[in-house]
Amino acid sequence: MSTTFTENQERNPRGIPKAPFIADVAEFLGPDPNPENALKDFQAALAKYRYMDQNLTQRRRSLEDKIPDIKKTLSMVEFLQERREGKKALGGEEGTDDDDSDLEENDTSTKPLTTTFELNDTLYAEAQLEDTDTVYLWLGANVMLSYKIPAAVALLRSKLESAQNSLTTVVEDLEFLREQITIMEVNTARVYNWDVKRRRELREKSEAKDGAVEGKGS
Amino acid sequence: MRMLAQEEEHDDSAEVTWEDQQRINSFSKLNTRLRSIEESIQELKQEKEALDDISMELELADEDQPVMYRIGEAFVHMPHPRAVKRLEKDLAALNAELEKRSASASECEKQMKELKVILYAKFGRAINLDE
Numbered sequence: 001m002s003t004t005f006t007e008n009q010e011r012n013p014r015g016i017p018k019a020p021f022i023a024d025v026a027e028f029l030g031p032d033p034n035p036e037n038a039l040k041d042f043q044a045a046l047a048k049y050r051y052m053d054q055n056l057t058q059r060r061r062s063l064e065d066k067i068p069d070i071k072k073t074l075s076m077v078e079f080l081q082e083r084r085e086g087k088k089a090l091g092g093e094e095g096t097d098d099d100d101s102d103l104e105e106n107d108t109s110t111k112p113l114t115t116t117f118e119l120n121d122t123l124y125a126e127a128q129l130e131d132t133d134t135v136y137l138w139l140g141a142n143v144m145l146s147y148k149i150p151a152a153v154a155l156l157r158s159k160l161e162s163a164q165n166s167l168t169t170v171v172e173d174l175e176f177l178r179e180q181i182t183i184m185e186v187n188t189a190r191v192y193n194w195d196v197k198r199r200r201e202l203r204e205k206s207e208a209k210d211g212a213v214e215g216k217g218s
Numbered sequence: 219m220r221m222l223a224q225e226e227e228h229d230d231s232a233e234v235t236w237e238d239q240q241r242i243n244s245f246s247k248l249n250t251r252l253r254s255i256e257e258s259i260q261e262l263k264q265e266k267e268a269l270d271d272i273s274m275e276l277e278l279a280d281e282d283q284p285v286m287y288r289i290g291e292a293f294v295h296m297p298h299p300r301a302v303k304r305l306e307k308d309l310a311a312l313n314a315e316l317e318k319r320s321a322s323a324s325e326c327e328k329q330m331k332e333l334k335v336i337l338y339a340k341f342g343r344a345i346n347l348d349e
Contacts, residue, residue: 023235115295116292
C-alpha cells in the first residue's frame with residue numbers, strides 16, 4: 001500500500017506536488033487493505049494543500065491591492081507627461097493635429113497646474129504644480145527616488161507588468177491547487193464508500209454464515 | 219457531507235475514470251474562476267455607475283468653470299471640455315474591460331453547463347454540482 005505517495009511525486013512548475021489519482025480503489029489499497037490509514041494520509045495531504053491554498057490566496061489579495069495603486073500612480077505621471085508634451089508641441093509648431101492643443105491654448109500653458117490632493121484622510125489641500133520634468137516615486141521601505149518623467153513612466157510600467165505577471169502565476173497555481181484538492185476529496189469519498197460497502201458485505205456474509213450454521217444446528 | 223439512504227446507493231457502481239476526474243477538476247476550476255470574475259464585474263459596475271454620475275454632473279455644470287478631475291489619488295483642476303474628453307476615454311476603457319470580463323464569465327458558464335450534463339448523466343445523485 002502506498003502510504004508515502006507524497007514523495008517522489010510530479011510537481012508543477014512552482015513545486016506543488018500532484019495528487020495521485022486512484023483508478024481502482026481495491027487495487028490502490030492492495031492485498032491488505034487499510035482504509036483508515038489511507039484516509040488519514042489523504043486528510044494529511046488535504047491539510048497541506050489547504051495551507052498552500054491559504055498562502056497563495058493571501059499573496060493574490062496583496063497583489064490585487066498593489067496593482068490599482070501602481071495604475072493610479074502611472075496614470076498621474078502619464079498625465080503630467082501629456083501636459084508637458086502638449087506644451088512642447090505648442091512651443092515648437094504652429095499647428096498640430098492634436099485637438100488637445102486647442103484646449104491647451106485656452107489653458108494658457110504658462111499657468112501652473114492646480115491640484116487638490118489628499119493631505120490626510122478626508123483632508124484635502126490645494127497645490128500649484130510648476131512645470132517640471134522630475135517626479136519622485138515612493139519605492140517602499142522609506143525610500144523615495146527622483147526620476148525624470150519618461151524614466152518614471154518606464155519604471156511604473158515595468159512594475160505594473162511584473163505585478164500582473166505574478167498575479168497570473170499565482171492564479172494559475174491556485175487553480176492547479178484546486179484541482180489537486182478536488183482529486184484528493186474524490187479519492188477520500190471513494191475509499192470511504194468502498195470501505196462502507198466492504199464492511200456491509202462482510203457483515204452480510206458473516207450473518208448469512210451464522211444463519212446457515214444455526215439452520216444446520218437446529 | 220450528504221448521506222444517501224441505502225436504496226439510493228446503487229449509484230456507486232459508476233467507477234470514476236481519469237476522464238471523469240478531469241471533468242470534475244475542470245468544473246471545480248471553472249466554478250472558482252467564475253466567482254472571482256463575477257466579483258470583479260461587480261466592482262467594475264460600481265466604477266461605471268460613478269463615471270455615469272460624473273458625466274451627468276458635467277452636463278449640468280457650467281462650461282467655464284474648471285473641473286476637479288480625479289487622477290490617481292489626487293484631483294487636477296482642468297477646463298470643462300478637457301474633463302469631458304478624459305471622462306469619455308476612461309468610460310470607453312472601463313466598458314471595454316467590462317465586456318471582456320462578461321465574455322469570459324459567459325464562456326465559463328457555458329463550459330460548466332456542458333460538464334454538468336455529462337457528470338450528472340454518469341453519476342446522478344452520487345455527485346453534487348450545484349450551490
